[in-house]
Amino acid sequence: MMAEHSDPLDASQREDSNEDLFASAMENIDPKDASEATLSSPPLQEEVPLNDDEDEDEDEEDPQMIIPEPAPAPPKTPEAQDDQFLEISVSEPQKVGEGMVSYVVYKVTTRTNLPYFKRRNSTVTRRFSDFLGLHDKLVEKYLHSGRIVPPAPEKNALGTTKVKMSNDMSPQSSTPPTGGSVEFIERRRASLERFINRTAEHLTFRADPDFREFLETDGELPKATSTSVLSGAGFQRLLNRFGETVNKMTFKMDESDPWFEEKSQQVENLDNQLRRLHTSLEALAQYRRDLAASTTNFARSAATLANCEEHTGLSRVLSSLAEVEEKVEQVHIAQSNSDFFYMCELVKDYIGIIGAVKAVLHERIKAYQLWQHAQQMLNKKRETKARLEIAGKTDKVAPAKDEVSEWEAKVERCQESFENVSKMIKKEMDRFDQQRVSDFQVTIAKYLEDLLQQQEQVTKIWEGFLPQAKAIV
Structure with missing residues (x-):
């Protein structure tokens, strides 16, 4: 307990x-x-100075081991x-x-x-x-x-x-x-x-x-044993989800509020577009990782060629080119981390939040179903009461009146619950819209700043190498 x-x-x-x-x-x-996003930040790539005197025996850094810094x-x-x-x-x-x-x-x-x-x-x-x-x-x-x-x-x-x-x-x-x-x-x-x-x-x-x-x-x-998929509660959740899925497919609510009709369509469109964007961002992050791996292979090939080249000046430039490509590889890895930890994770989070939004919208539909069911039962009780009164069965009329009163109270409670849920969802949706805009605004700004910094770093790396390439004699 x-x-x-x-x-x-x-x-x-x-x-x-x-x-x-x-x-x-x-x-x-x-x-x-909202100057600080809740997303985990990728590590900012420090500027890599060109240093021809680096220790060649230094252990090579594993690209997969670059882990983001703690979230801001x-x-x-x-x-x-x-x-x-x-x-x-x-x-x-x-x-x-x-x-x-x-x-x-x-x-x-x-x-x-x-x-x-x-x-x-x-x-x-x-x-x-x-x-x-x-x-x-x-x-x-x-x-x-x-x-x-x-x-x-x-x-x-x-x-x-x-x-x-x-x-x-x-x-x-x-x-x-x-x-x-x-x-x-x-x-x-x-x-x-x-x-x-x-x-x-x-x-x-x-x-x-x-x-x-x-x-x-x-x-x-x-x-929390109920969180296990194999637990009884986990199995019950699967059954409930299956039942709700069937209910969504078979029940069509006659929407009387145009605000909810518009929002439901907006949520569906947003869900579809976010999923497409997430797929594209994952592909972009994977492309940069592949680019980093290809850059590593190129650097190794250039270093091997430098060892075989008899021309001293050309050999020195090829060796420097290999070192430069290794530094560029690290920038590509940092860019891949930016794609993933800034944008990809944000979009993934909001796909999940959209699922939570759909869940509350479905709760409103369930409240409406309960209200309509109570109304139908009330109509049946009233019909039963009317038949008893016509038949003159006075001994059964009193219990029938009590049942009518009971279901009238249930209808009122169900209607009130439906209206309260609708009111609460509108407040929550306003909060969701404002938070979504704020989160994307902050994250996109951080993402672009990170990419600009990385591009500037690449430019400095190549600018430092260019004089060596021109100086081949």
Whole structure:
């Protein structure tokens, strides 16, 4: 059982006040405030000076081992403008145990001055399943009311198995880590950090007891067994998803609100375009990695030719050309990392968020179905009551009236629920639209700055080599 928490605000009052604060704050949001994206940044390539006296025996750097630096601080949220802040970082992944029973833990560090947190600074260790468990709890609490819960990172059985069977993350390992598992862990760390910070940006989620427990409780949390695909809860989720998919295909809601009709079409179009963009970005990142590999092969060929060349001047230039190509290769790798960790991961995140948006839109359809079902049952009860009155069965009329009254109350509750969900979705969609524009604006600017810096670096490298090429005698 999860430990109980004393919530500083009454649940209903807190939710109403949070919604009003959020709505007013989002109207005044300044995209400049989101100066720090939640995406994990690729490493900035330092300028590589031309140095002909480099140690030729220096170990060659493995291109696959270039790992991005820790993600920058999350973007400032509207409430942070009132001297309130909540900063969360996920770092230092560490493998615990050996073999298939092993797992990776991450250090989650929190800094905040929000009054409903118990501590201003806290550091805890959490497993990947703990993050999934937190997401499932938030979905269970808030999805039905129309709130968009940020999606948790996807599971990767193949990558997880490779990490379990390798010694890369083990502190007892004396062998240097290989690129595959380390890169997988870094990508997962970055995605977990983005997930927890996106969740923290929401006023309601950050005040949730389970969210605060996740950040503040020392020691291990109760194991979230329901997150396993092979668990009973996981199998039940698959059945529920199958049922909802069938329901979406067979039920057509007569939409009376043009706003929702327009938004639903917009979401579908956005989903399709983001998926195409993600495919293109993955191809671009792979192209730059292939280009880096080809540049390496060219550098090696030039170095081999330099050793065979009898002309001293030409041999010296070919040797310098090989060194220059090796430095250009590093820039290509940095550009590939920029493509992936800036743009590709952002687009992938928003494909997941679009899925969360579709989920809340479907919750509205489910609320409408319940309302219509209650209305149909009410009509049947009224017809039954009328037949009993005509037949003069006075002994059954009174119970029939009670049933009519009961279903009238159910219809009112279902209608109210549908209207509340619709109202909440409109607020959440406004927030989603503004956050999406802000995220893409900040990330594209950082991406372009990074590419410009890398192009300038390539230019300097070739400009430094050109005099040597012209000086062949």
